[in-house]
Amino acid sequence: MVNKGYYIQIIKKDELYYFQLWYRGKQEMGNSIGYESAEECKKGLLQFKKILSTISITEIEKFVKIHRLNVRQYIYQFYDEDGNILYTSRNLETKTNCQKSMASTYRNLVDADIK
Secondary structure, rough: OOOEEEEEEEEEOEEEEEEEEEEOOOOOEEEOOOOOHHHHHHHHHHHHHHHHOOOOHHHHHOOOOEEEOOOOEEEEEOOOOOEEEEEEOOOOOOOOHHHHHHHHHHHHHOEEEEO
């Protein structure tokens, strides 16, 4: 399946590893939680992909929530079955854009390869 320009990058920041979904190398869609090692980060990515591939769009509200930060800033966060945050989006200006970006992450992260 074609990944439509989406790919995953693993970065190290402040001694922790994060996976990020990128769109055509221009736009970082969001970040995972921090992991102690690159190997743990890859395991976390596989777990997140598994969750995304098994939930249906009808039950997605259980696993993702949109949060309003202020008048023109929203983020969405994906959670696991226990309510732990797995992934947080970048700041977005409108709730509509946040919903579109969340749907795009839901659709595209599963098939994205690590670059």
